[in-house]
Amino acid sequence: MADHTVIDSRGAYLEATEAIAAGTGPIAVDAERASGFRYSQRAYLIQIFRRDAGTFLFDPPAVGRFDELDAAIADDEWVLHAATQDLACLREVGLDPAHIFDTELAARLLGMPRVGLGTVVEELLGIHLAKEHSAADWSTRPLPEPWLNYAALDVELLPDLRDAMAALLAEAGKTEIAAQEFDDELQRDLKPARAEPWRRLSGVHSIRGLRNLAVARELWLARDELARQTDIAPGRLVPDASLTAVARILPESKRALASLREFNGRASRTELDRWWAAIEAGRTTTDLPVMRGNADSLPPPRAWADRNPEADARLKAARAAIAELSERVAIPVENLLTPETLRRIAWSPPTDPTAAAIGDSLAHLGARPWQIEATSQVIAQSFVDAVQKADDPAEADS
Structure with missing residues (x-):
């Protein structure tokens, strides 16, 4: 495998920017942090690959801001694996994509049982991708050559992986679902402020x-x-x-x-x-904390049977219905609808829990249009079933 040069000067960075801008197709991007070693979550290596341009490994602390590169490629599609892990540290240096394709999220939507990059690459591309340096201290300088080889391969395979996954999503009728999920990743507040x-x-x-x-x-x-x-x-x-x-x-x-x-x-x-x-x-101190930190939090589900039996019945019925839907459409339960969203709708349903009213509540809770379309009727029917079961002693005892 060829040696890789780390770009650690403004001049080399600007030359690389021109080369990347002249390439073709989507931009494969990855970032390496030093989680578990450093306090900050900054990027200590940014890898970029584009067809007809090549592979580029950047040293962010040395380069500084990446505004010129962002201006050149921000409107192109960027391919990342588990984008939510990297978007914050990329934005910190001025790299902020307008369109992404997340291969980890695509694997989830395709119902793949394991979604790690190495596993997905091996299954879809037939290439074994070693992941022995994933937990390394990337603030190390100089970076060892084996680490750089590992980092380069991570992005060099992403465009081919993206194409294979796009074809599978289209075949499964999930292209629009994926588009909504990718857009949600970009719009989501990746680091919501915590009061405590x-x-x-x-x-x-x-x-x-x-x-x-x-x-x-x-x-x-x-x-x-x-x-x-x-x-x-x-x-x-x-x-x-x-x-x-x-x-x-x-x-x-x-x-x-x-x-x-x-x-x-x-x-x-x-x-x-x-x-x-x-x-x-x-x-x-006279400023004593309260035992529960979030006044908006719901009771743990194990306490629902005593504190709110009707909500408990709704939640159990809805969980079963969503699990069955998950199997049918080959999308994990947590991607169909987050457990927190399902708990909230079960605890405080609309006064008239029709599919339309539940859909409105789901939208208010942040569900995407495809999730609402897929789950609102299922949840509404499960709530009806829960009431009927409670009203029918024979069925309640079954």
């Missing part, structure tokens, strides 16, 4: 007591600040399990914290003053 991001702390639901929860919050905020300052992934400083252990135990002194076996990580002792200050802030 500390609640992402793994194990936070095991913490009892508002004071303990306040300590967990302050520890998370202290770690996040340090991670941002050092550009190191938070979990590499102190793992989530250590923070939740401290919040549950609430050590009485800095010495007790230092001797706590459950508290570990590379920064657990070097930043001991930081963690102790966070614990004390949590102990003394």
